[in-house]
Amino acid sequence: xxxxxxxxxxxxxxxxxxxxxxxxxxxxxxxxxxxxxxxxxxxxxxxxxxxxxxxxxxxxxxxxxxxxxxxxxxxxxxxxxxxxxxxxxxxxxxxxxxxxxxxxxxxxxxxxxxxxxxxxxxxxxxxxxxxxxxxxxxxxxxxxxxxxxxxxxxxxxxxxxxxxxxxxxxxxxxxxxxxxxxxxxxxxxxxxxxxxxxxxxxxxxxxxxxxxxxxxxxxxxxxxxxxxxxxxxxxxxxxxxxxxxxxxxxxxxxxxxxxxxxxxxxxxxxxxxxxxxxxxxxxxxxxxxxxxxxxxxxxxxxxxxxxxxxxxxxxxxxxxxxxxxxxxxxxxxxxxxxxxxxxxxxxxxxxxxxxxxxxxxxxxxxxxxxxxxxxxxxxxxxxxxxxxxxxxxxxxxxxxxxxxxxxxxxxxxxxxxxxxxxxxxxxxxxxxxxxxxxxxxxxxxxxxxxxxxxxxxxxxxxxxxxxxxxxxxxxxxxxxxxxxxxxxxxxxxxxxxxxxxxxxxxxxxxxxxxxxxxxxxxxxxxxxxxxxxxxxxxxxxxxxxxxxxxxxxxxxxxxxxxxxxxxxxxxxxxxxxxxxxxxxxxxxxxxxxxxxxxxxxxxxxxxxxxxxxxxxxxxxxxxxxxxxxxxxxxxxxxxxxxxxxxxx
Numbered sequence: 001x002x003x004x005x006x007x008x009x010x011x012x013x014x015x016x017x018x019x020x021x022x023x024x025x026x027x028x029x030x031x032x033x034x035x036x037x038x039x040x041x042x043x044x045x046x047x048x049x050x051x052x053x054x055x056x057x058x059x060x061x062x063x064x065x066x067x068x069x070x071x072x073x074x075x076x077x078x079x080x081x082x083x084x085x086x087x088x089x090x091x092x093x094x095x096x097x098x099x100x101x102x103x104x105x106x107x108x109x110x111x112x113x114x115x116x117x118x119x120x121x122x123x124x125x126x127x128x129x130x131x132x133x134x135x136x137x138x139x140x141x142x143x144x145x146x147x148x149x150x151x152x153x154x155x156x157x158x159x160x161x162x163x164x165x166x167x168x169x170x171x172x173x174x175x176x177x178x179x180x181x182x183x184x185x186x187x188x189x190x191x192x193x194x195x196x197x198x199x200x201x202x203x204x205x206x207x208x209x210x211x212x213x214x215x216x217x218x219x220x221x222x223x224x225x226x227x228x229x230x231x232x233x234x235x236x237x238x239x240x241x242x243x244x245x246x247x248x249x250x251x252x253x254x255x256x257x258x259x260x261x262x263x264x265x266x267x268x269x270x271x272x273x274x275x276x277x278x279x280x281x282x283x284x285x286x287x288x289x290x291x292x293x294x295x296x297x298x299x300x301x302x303x304x305x306x307x308x309x310x311x312x313x314x315x316x317x318x319x320x321x322x323x324x325x326x327x328x329x330x331x332x333x334x335x336x337x338x339x340x341x342x343x344x345x346x347x348x349x350x351x352x353x354x355x356x357x358x359x360x361x362x363x364x365x366x367x368x369x370x371x372x373x374x375x376x377x378x379x380x381x382x383x384x385x386x387x388x389x390x391x392x393x394x395x396x397x398x399x400x401x402x403x404x405x406x407x408x409x410x411x412x413x414x415x416x417x418x419x420x421x422x423x424x425x426x427x428x429x430x431x432x433x434x435x436x437x438x439x440x441x442x443x444x445x446x447x448x449x450x451x452x453x454x455x456x457x458x459x460x461x462x463x464x465x466x467x468x469x470x471x472x473x474x475x476x477x478x479x480x481x482x483x484x485x486x487x488x489x490x491x492x493x494x495x496x497x498x499x500x501x502x503x504x505x506x507x508x509x510x511x512x513x514x515x516x517x518x519x520x521x522x523x524x525x526x527x528x529x530x531x532x533x534x535x536x537x538x539x540x541x542x543x544x545x546x547x548x549x550x551x552x553x554x555x556x557x558x559x560x561x562x563x564x565x566x567x568x569x570x571x572x573x574x575x576x577x578x579x580x581x582x583x584x585x586x587x588x589x590x591x592x593x594x595x596x597x598x599x600x601x602x603x604x605x606x607x608x609x610x611x612x613x614x615x616x617x618x619x620x621x622x623x624x625x626x627x628x629x630x631x632x633x634x635x636x637x638x639x640x641x642x643x644x645x646x647x648x
Contacts, residue, residue, distance in 0.1 A: 014159065021145070021161040021217075024232035028162070100160055104141075106132050106168040115155065122151030128168060140169040142189070142213060143249065147344060165215075165247050188251035189213045191258070198263040199227050207470040208391055212251030216243060219250070225386040226468075229266050238262035320378050321412035328354040331418075335378075335410055343389045348376075348399055348408040355409060355425045362407040363454025367492040372453055372462075372485050374402060376410040377422070377438070379446035384467030388447050395471050398478075405482055406451075413446070430459050437464065449474075451481040453488065548607070556603035560596060562587050570638070572631045576601065576613070577643040590637050595627040597636075601644065611644045 015029075022028040102113040102124065111131045113124065125136045142148075143166040146158055167189065189212040197206045206226055210219060216239070220231045238261055242254035320338045325331035332352045339347055351358045355375075362373040376393070379385060392398055402408050413419035427435045430452065441448060441464075449465040462481045465474060563571055570590035574597070577583050584604055588596065598608045613622040615636075622634065622642065631637055 017159045018161075021159060024230065098156075099162075100155060101163045102166055103164070104128060104166045104168060106134070106170075117154075117156040117160070119155055120151065121149050121153045121155070124166075125151060132168065134168065134170055134173065138170050138172045140171070141166055142169055143167050145215070145218070161247070163247060165245075165249065167213075167249075188257070189249060191251070193250050193255060193257060194259040195219065195255075196259060196261045197223060198261070200263055200265040202227065204468075207472060208387075209395065209471055210250055213249050215247055215249055216253060217246040220246065222387050222391065223264055225383050227264065228383050229264065233267050235265050235267040236262060237264075319412065319414065320380060321415075321418055323415045323417050332410065335412060339389070339410075343394050346396065346399055347389075347394050348374075348402040348406075350376075351407050351409045355411075355429055358407050358409040359429055359452075359454070359459065362452075363459065367489060367496040370454065370489060370492070372406045372451055372481060373459075374406040374408045375448075375450040375452060376408060377446060377448040377450070378410065378412045378414070379443055380412070380414040381443050382446040382467060383444065385447050388467040388469075392469065392471055392474050397475060398471065401475065401478055405478075430461065434461050437461070441466070451478070453481070453485050455488075548605070551607070552603045552605060555599045559600055559603060560589075560592070563589050570632070572637045573639040574631075574636060575639070575641045577641070578604075578606065579611075579644055579646060588631055590632045591630050593627060594622065594625055594629055594631065594634055597631065598623070598627060606644050610647055612647055613642050614645055616641055616643065 018029045019026065097116040097118060099114055100117050102115065104111045104113065104124075106128075109132065111128060113127060115124065115127075121141065122136075125139055125141060128134065128139065128141075129136050136151075143164075144158065145160070149158065191212045192209050193212060195206075195208050195210060197208065198204075199206065206223075208219075208222065217231075220234055220236075223229070223234065224231050240254035242252075318338055318341075321331050321335045325334070329352050332350060336350045336352070339350070351361065353361075358373060362371045364370075378389075411418065411422050413422055423435045423438065426438065434450075438448070438450075445466050445468070447467045449463075450461055451463040451465070453460050453462050462484055463477055465477050469477075563569065565571065565587065567589075572588045572590050572592075573585070574588060575583055575585050584601070586600060588600075598613070601611070601613060602608055608623060612624075614620065615622065622636075625634055636642075
């Protein structure tokens with residue numbers, strides 16, 4: 001392109017950005033990159049010679065005009081520009097640093113600055129500190145097209161136009177009475193203006209909210225995305241006479257607050273009566289400010305993006321979501337990062353995870369904790385996406401409402417592979433009806449916001465919000481879905497409370513029954529143990545009795561026979577009183593051992609280990625005597641009365 005030879009810019013994306021910043025005024029864009037101080041458009045490209053003028057006229061170009069006859073006077077911004085050719089008669093001066101003009105407002109003061117584009121934002125603040133006597137630490141420099149920037153940001157990286165308007169805020173410094181007027185301006189910069197813009201061809205109205213710090217140029221760009229009318233082809237009605245510069249903010253443009261009505265349509269292009277010649281050494285570009293527009297590329301069957309090289313991959317935005325991503329969580333992380341990069345950090349909190357996980361989070365908790373599921377479907381090929389994201393999805397009211405009441409899940413359907421994957425997920429989770437509904441929407445109807453409510457048996461799509469809506473309409477539809485959800489949620493809470501009450505009663509009854517069974521079991525086990533113990537003791541008693549009986553019988557059998565009364569040997573007649581009062585009587589030989597006496601007593605059921613044998617008078621314990629001594633030796637002769645006593 002001829003402009004590349006003039007500017008030395010090879011990056012098409014940078015060239016397109018500069019054109020957008022200058023309202024597609026090519027002359028202004030070239031002058032912004034190659035300022036008059038460079039000498040590029042000065043005397044060396046002053047009025048051409050007669051032969052050059054004739055050549056230019058033959059090529060269909062309009063010779064440049066000068067505001068002064070002096071060859072040293074620079075051309076005005078509205079003057080036609082000739083790009084130098086490779087002819088030997090052309091001379092190219094070495095490119096000098098690009099200079100930027102800044103008009104900075106602070107309360108009742110205005111400071112104008114000129115800096116090289118290699119300077120930083122911090123250097124501007126240092127100059128303003130000297131001019132305004134405001135410390136850099138208490139200074140906030142606002143009005144940047146890209147939002148707030150740091151002090152270390154280089155101006156070149158912001159792709160600024162040549163002329164820029166900024167303003168200084170000092171919230172830590174109280175304004176004086178003399179600055180009340182400018183304080184009102186600062187307040188206006190922070191206010192939101194509602195612009196009701198009527199698109200005449202489409203017979204449609206758009207209600208858009210803009211902060212007072214937004215410039216007229218930015219409004220026109222947003223309308224370009226909505227109406228598909230390039231900024232250079234927009235014809236407006238309703239702007240006040242004071243809004244003469246597109247770089248002006250809405251706060252100072254003079255529009256009505258809080259609402260202002262405008263209308264826009266496509267500007268008709270004049271017929272091009274001149275046929276361009278095949279050989280044209282110079283290219284003539286006319287500024288939009290003089291009213292001579294470029295022909296719409298669509299009139300020649302060429303898309304705007306193709307005409308200006310937008311088809312190149314270097315100019316396209318980074319995709320919101322990588323194609324064929326294996327992990328849904330990774331894809332959503334990439335989507336969130338790209339969304340923040342494009343539209344800022346103020347946006348809904350997108351759920352990072354699969355659609356199934358988002359559904360579980362929204363639908364399958366306790367009734368009081370359930371939420372609606374908002375599925376945002378983005379498509380970069382739709383002209384509505386940029387405005388919907390920046391104006392609707394990033395509006396504070398929408399962000400707050402979605403965060404409080406919704407689980408927001410997002411997906412990018414720009415790529416066919418990602419769209420097919422989404423349809424598969426929707427079929428699995430919501431059924432074929434939802435999938436077919438998404439298929440029916442065309443690209444220019446995106447983005448879509450699906451509001452899904454979970455039910456006992458299935459999930460229901462309450463609403464499908466298309467991209468051609470307003471903040472107020474979007475909020476009303478979200479609130480309408482929320483009303484339906486709240487009514488259903490109250491029923492679910494009531495049913496859940498009743499079910500929990502029934503389950504609580506059942507649990508209490510089951511617990512009481514369990515405790516009763518446990519008590520019965522313990523009682524039965526205790527009884528069984530007691531019976532078993534009784535059986536065991538009885539068995540032991542029987543065994544002991546049997547053992548005693550066996551011992552008694554063995555002792556009884558082992559006793560020597562009772563001697564006769566008329567026996568020749570000495571006889572000892574013993575009479576023994578038992579604890580029950582009965583008497584045992586038997587005759588023993590005087591030579592019998594005491595052990596025989598003990599065995600006789602044991603054979604009658606009074607074992608030596610449990611009873612002691614005592615004499616009456618004097619009281620003696622016979623069981624303590626030597627069992628081997630005789631009755632004569634124990635002085636139990638010829639007769640004696642004894643008694644049995646249990647041992648202690």
